[in-house]
Amino acid sequence: MELPSAFDRYRAEIDAEVRSALATYTSPLYAMLRYHLGWIDAQGRPLNGSAGKALRPTLCLLACEALGDGYAQALPAAAAIELVHNFSLIHDDVQDDDRERRHRPTVWAIWGKPQAINAGTAMRVVANLTLLRLGEHGVPVEVQLEAQRLLDESCLRLIEGQYLDISFEERLDVGVSEYLQMIGLKTGALIGCALEMGALLGGAGAPTVEAFRNLGRNLGLAFQIRDDILGIWGEQEKTGKPVGSDIRRKKKSLPIVYALERTQGEARATLVDIYRRDEIDDGALATVLDLLDGLRARDEAQALACAYCGRALAEMDHAALSPWAQQSLEEMANFLAQRDF
């Protein structure tokens, strides 16, 4: 499965805009941000690393171009959304005690948790300041204020989702509907924001802006569910993670939540017993994988990802899109729900 062309279309400009957003900050505090974004190593030496797919800013620019006249005016918003996403990753690693991300030590693993908290919060604030650059592109002040509200409200939902996710860690009675509510907040809100923001800055009217928000939220759910599938059954050479890695980490991802909800009797007791252990060894991992196979949990999860993808695409009927825009968004939606990396 190939990466949709939209990623290549905007990549260089997104990268330039994010770099420019951080260019004027000189305190050593910001070295942690540049390190996290893959621009420098821990000693401050420049790297040619990649900072991930830049999914959210790509979606933002695609939505803007699909509905408006070009996309340059949305670049500050795309960069701001990417910064909010990265703020959440820095704090996430602190909260989850994760020492590695994208094959590199996490910020806290190098600078310690107190400073990593500062790095994440600073990234969050730089995002808002970056959004103020919309004025340089002639975006009207009323729209700028609307964009600030949208970014902040989406960020708050993301934090609410993170709150729920952490509160699920100690529980074995999380249901699928609760899980979907959580990822709707933690992942759906910011992806929804990306598409809504793009539509807003593309000059779309209120009904289209709302359709793009819903398009984004559904895409976000499809994306996260596919991520959960890859976290268990993904091929290591493509995802960078060994098979079953989310099970070893005892993450309450969708297939596990589904299994906990659907199993009864002995099977459920086995599963609960394994998830109460401190560590999940090879034998326990194989047991869980067998159990998921018996429940067809992978197919069930994939069907749900496809259903959300379908809902996302249905939202496009509300907007009169050009064939190019329609096709690009479809390509993106199908990729997010079916990717293997």
Next chain:
Amino acid sequence: MELPSAFDRYRAEIDAEVRSALATYTSPLYAMLRYHLGWIDAQGRPLNGSAGKALRPTLCLLACEALGDGYAQALPAAAAIELVHNFSLIHDDVQDDDRERRHRPTVWAIWGKPQAINAGTAMRVVANLTLLRLGEHGVPVEVQLEAQRLLDESCLRLIEGQYLDISFEERLDVGVSEYLQMIGLKTGALIGCALEMGALLGGAGAPTVEAFRNLGRNLGLAFQIRDDILGIWGEQEKTGKPVGSDIRRKKKSLPIVYALERTQGEARATLVDIYRRDEIDDGALATVLDLLDGLRARDEAQALACAYCGRALAEMDHAALSPWAQQSLEEMANFLAQRDF
């Protein structure tokens, strides 16, 4: 020393505005914010507690009223600044491992550090959303955007200061000038923001807005230095902390930084030795207090607090203030530099 009347003048309205800013949020995430603000206990039961002096919002409203026609339009900004201050306290407690604040367990001591990080960041985002309420008071959109920029830039300086403060922990060679730079960021920036924001929303012209920013920054330095003095020599019944508490916690507050910079030979070796220990016992505490006495460190620090207070008051010459405004600001400045609680 009595609390200046400005605190009483605005207290009820500040409290109502901050409560209203949080009123619509229902996720259990926000219980942590309400707990931190002293409104509820850990079980969610209402409290009649006080959430501190509300210094920053009081200064914001005082600046607005001193320069404009009333202060109602500045209430959302005052509340936003108080929320930013409280975001920094929640994260500060996580970063410093402090289990108690204002005689109550800190947020992380109850809910754990991962959730306390969420609580702090959520408080930070709610601050920006609260600032958007300026529109309900008829504040022009351009001024609203300026206010957003001011709040975010001040918050970023606060985080830069917190970064420096943490980086000082491992060092015994921090000089007084570095220390002053740090508190200028960590404490001065947000107090400067409070006065600048009040002036901006009071409709003052650019030179007066700038004078009030400088007034605020100098007040912030005076306030922090006095805080450092009280952290060592304050009376327990007034400050709630035992004598020498900042020494026991090995905080690099001004008197200690001053002593480390001024002592040589045997005295410096003694001081360095004590500050390298894991714990500071009664004997070591007495030694440090004697050493500070010998250097007249308390008087030197107080002289510096008074000097910054004087600089703050000098900034008022740039604005044509009414006698009431002049007197209220003087009363506030003198209180901050000389208070004993």
